[in-house]
Amino acid sequence: MSKLTDVPKRILIGRALRSDRLGETLLPKRIALPVFASDPLSSVAYAPGEVLLVLSIAGASAYAFSPWIAVAVVILMFTVVASYRQNVHAYPSGGGDYEVANTNLGPKAGVGVASALLVDYVLTVAVSISSGVENLGSAIPFIVEHKVASAIVIIVLLTLMNLRGVKESGRFFAIPTYVFVTGVFAMIAWGAFRGLVMGDNMRAPTADLEIQAEQQGLAGIALFFLLLRAFSSGCAALTGVEAISNGVPAFRKPKSRNAATTLALMGGLAVTMFCGIIGLALATDVKMAEHPAHDLLRDGKPVGEGYTQEPVISQVAAAVFGDGSFMFVLLAAATALVLFLAANTAYNGFPLLGSILAQDRYLPRQLHTRGDRLAFSNGIVLLAGAAALLVYAYGADSTRLIQLYIVGVFVSFTISQTGMVRHWNRHLRTETDPAARRRMIRSRAINTFGAFFTGLVLVVVLITKFGHGAWVSLVGMAFFFVLMTAIRKHYDRVSQELAAPEGPSDDSLRPSRVHSIVLVSKIHRPTLRAVAYAKLMRSDKLEALSINVDPAETKALKEEWERRGINVPLKILDSPYREITRPAVEYVKSLRRESPRDVVSVIIPEYVVGHWYEHLLHNQSALRLKGRLLFTPGVMVTSVPYQLRSSELAKQRAKKHQEWNAPGAVRRGPVDKTQQGAGTAKEPSGAE
């Protein structure tokens, strides 16, 4: 606000950039893939490790189950991708899971999905950044030694970047994402070549460790339960898949088809990388444990608290490329960067979803206005604060945070797919063209399987992870659900209260005359301007009103009023206790009592100043009086501003703010008038 705070703020948040008006920024597939897929692709950096980690509970021999779990994850991934390809065709408007649920299953389901997604965004930030820090730490030990601090520093940097309104740029996303994908594929190829063709014996840094099984000789139900848990953890690879379905409007035309193709591409890349990393991990004898300090043994003794468990991707890279080699460091850096970009995705998705929810009056409606800096800023700070809290509470341990993560994802998957089944049922009722019907029936089958499978996974996740942290997510969802329901209820109640009656308006809205009062404390330019404006308005009665808080001053005011020949009667009210507000409000009320059908127009000269501290020094009694008058029926309150020279500053600041770039703008795509007009968009009711 002030010059004082402006300089550091400008350094941190930056001068607002001129928006290039979104219009020409539609994304080609090769750019859309990294923009939307950095989140799901980056999850292969931690998901394979999580599978091994859970299996290790039954000892190293259980690692043999990991290919089967990988197969299950691959099937699930194909199911989800196939299902969402139906979504993007059926709902090209970018509403994503929320819109699907809302339209087909009703508002409760919609709010449920939205709550799950909001929690998910928070966790995307927390998990991705924690995992990114772990990956970066495999190359730079300092970072992993100060894990929580590093993670929070990165959250702060991302927050500042997004508050600053840095527009997501395709290239910014493309380079690290493609380096990451290429790097992982090179690692898989080179690893396969060395292992299968050259017969090298590649050894991961942890190859010589032994795992002490926490639960020896698991079998039957217990083993099955453990495998389910490992599968749940592997499902972390699925997070972020729905991002594309939220971003359809940002694609080049044909939007839906391009989005569907990108989705398939993303799915293919993800499963290949996931399986490749698991395969290499088995080949290089990676050892990971849930509690490495106790469960990993070196020469028969636990490695102890000082041991840092490296992420599976970095262990494999060390085995294939050599620890500290150029490719190892490059891959570690790319992995970390992609994970940070995945976190940034949440910074963009959160306001985007917020805007859609605001449109449906589940959130304050200023979130709907594009570029409402204040609203977006609050959202971003909320997101960052919640993520930082989680990172702090869980010691930036991605393994522990992942326990919370997958619930939200699968809640929205399941509800959304169920909604899609309803969608096709509805359309099938009216569709008569056999070819179209066939397509619909096929789509319905895919979505039905999707709903069933993701629902099953959700149950598995809930059962296996509830005590490990999933309950925290559920609490978060319940919080958002209750909050949004309450906000919507409030807007509905107000809207009902405000509804204009049909037919001739009732009498209370039909005032007969206006009695205008100009508030005067002394004679200066603002007062003279206010009096001049008031005269122009030709109200039925016009008088100036001054509150006598100091007889000497009031006397001087009266004399000057006469001397200047201001032809408006000056009324003086006594105020023995030096109050301004009370006598003025009581006078207005007395006028209303005398003639209830009159409207009282109170005209207040106001200074406009440029600095926040000047606000503290001025207009306080004017503001208070205005605040009180607003509660008095039959009153209109007019500010006649007088711009002081310093106000020029504030004006320029306000302009700058207006040219700010809202996060999520690229994903949202440009405003398409025809589509917008035809869509289900509802402007929240209320005075603008």
Next chain:
Amino acid sequence: MSKLTDVPKRILIGRALRSDRLGETLLPKRIALPVFASDPLSSVAYAPGEVLLVLSIAGASAYAFSPWIAVAVVILMFTVVASYRQNVHAYPSGGGDYEVANTNLGPKAGVGVASALLVDYVLTVAVSISSGVENLGSAIPFIVEHKVASAIVIIVLLTLMNLRGVKESGRFFAIPTYVFVTGVFAMIAWGAFRGLVMGDNMRAPTADLEIQAEQQGLAGIALFFLLLRAFSSGCAALTGVEAISNGVPAFRKPKSRNAATTLALMGGLAVTMFCGIIGLALATDVKMAEHPAHDLLRDGKPVGEGYTQEPVISQVAAAVFGDGSFMFVLLAAATALVLFLAANTAYNGFPLLGSILAQDRYLPRQLHTRGDRLAFSNGIVLLAGAAALLVYAYGADSTRLIQLYIVGVFVSFTISQTGMVRHWNRHLRTETDPAARRRMIRSRAINTFGAFFTGLVLVVVLITKFGHGAWVSLVGMAFFFVLMTAIRKHYDRVSQELAAPEGPSDDSLRPSRVHSIVLVSKIHRPTLRAVAYAKLMRSDKLEALSINVDPAETKALKEEWERRGINVPLKILDSPYREITRPAVEYVKSLRRESPRDVVSVIIPEYVVGHWYEHLLHNQSALRLKGRLLFTPGVMVTSVPYQLRSSELAKQRAKKHQEWNAPGAVRRGPVDKTQQGAGTAKEPSGAE
């Protein structure tokens, strides 16, 4: 604000009390004495101890100098009391030292005195509470073991009490003060009786300790310097004397004379108690040291860090009445209570001084309005925060805090007395009546001696205490001085910029026509009311304006507008980026460009809601638009409020706040219109 925060707030701060309108609360002398004198009287609880403490640096033998130092303090006290008796006669308006300095020595001296007094108030809280905790601790060891925490708890309690607006009641002050004074006199009398008549050998708890002199065999300049330092410390007894001169308006008539009598009474009581305690301390062999852990020896060995040095008054009480006896506990409790009341004095004096400074535009002018709860609350929280910080930083050690204390007091004493000399000089120039001249010459002589003596003490204090902490006070004073000067400069600049030109007003203030615009987002009651009111105003042109952020909605709005037959033209502005503010402001500007002499009146329907969270949900775009329009010249912005049912709550809250009791109200006395009109009171300029 909200129900949610209201409940705990009401428990802590309480329901605002109905003010009994101050009018009938003039104080008789027997009540005024405890109200105003709890501060100076309470200082005898620590001042004698400080003298002994400093002397101990040269060993126990130096205690022999203490009677001489007591004599010096007594002379100083008589001088100051005599001087201030002149003040209360000459300046009965309650402006105190600030008014005297401001009137006679100019605004810089006035601001200097005010800065010193503000720092002093902070220190009064810090020192009194620390000392009170030490005294209470002599009866309840738990308190002294958690000294800092106890002191801060008491600061918090006093702060809540004052935020709550508990009116100072005479009785509340009178009982502990009179118990304290009676108790000390009883102690002196009983001690004298036991010692002189009965020949008892009373022994203080520390009588058997030895003092290891930090500086052995001091003589000459060094000894003199030490004696000066001891004297400086003894001057702590003088703090608070000026309180009565600030409170003259609160006395019964004849105000000045009653105030002068009370002052004399207070001085007499204070010196008697001071000397009595020093005498008893010598008679009972009290041993106090600056660093008791090292310098006090028991059987030749230092007592060590665990030793708690009891205040002198409690040691003497233990010797005279017996440790733990009823009188001992009663006196300890009364002492602590009087010290806390002394701290409370600052809570009342701070806003009182702030109000006077605000009147002269050195502080934000809302401080001048009686019962501006927000302004007072900020002042109280500032005072409490600064005091708590000092208490924390100095470990609630009254001895260390006292080093900071006396500077401010003697700065204001000296400046004020110098001002009084000028006052008499000025009056002597015009006075011809020989009797009056004689009186004036006598008064001038008293004030001259006062100025000289207090100035000398100030120099002594600065020299002996600068390094011990007095510099902190000087930094604080400089801070207030710079702040207040800047605020005054700002008000002056604004006032100059606003000054209405004499003669016929210039053209820019003489608009010709009004173009009214009612902002419409949808048709509901607030809109209809705003349109009806706008029609009443009979402006030259009236139109309704809607921003098209959603074509479908806009179309619906247009149709309903037609259907309802609202006979005001509806203008639609396109807004491809869903902005509200920018298109509206640009439209207004374009109107102004077309006809620069027109005034644009923007009428905004607004909801009035009752809870702070409802504010978050409504009117955001209206508020933002209003904010931006105020920067546009030639615009008037009218709010037409529509009161939602929930607004009733907020209205009641606002009423409650209005009936709040401002701290310092009793001291300030009622508003006396004749006096106020005749005084130098200047209402700060600016719109109310």
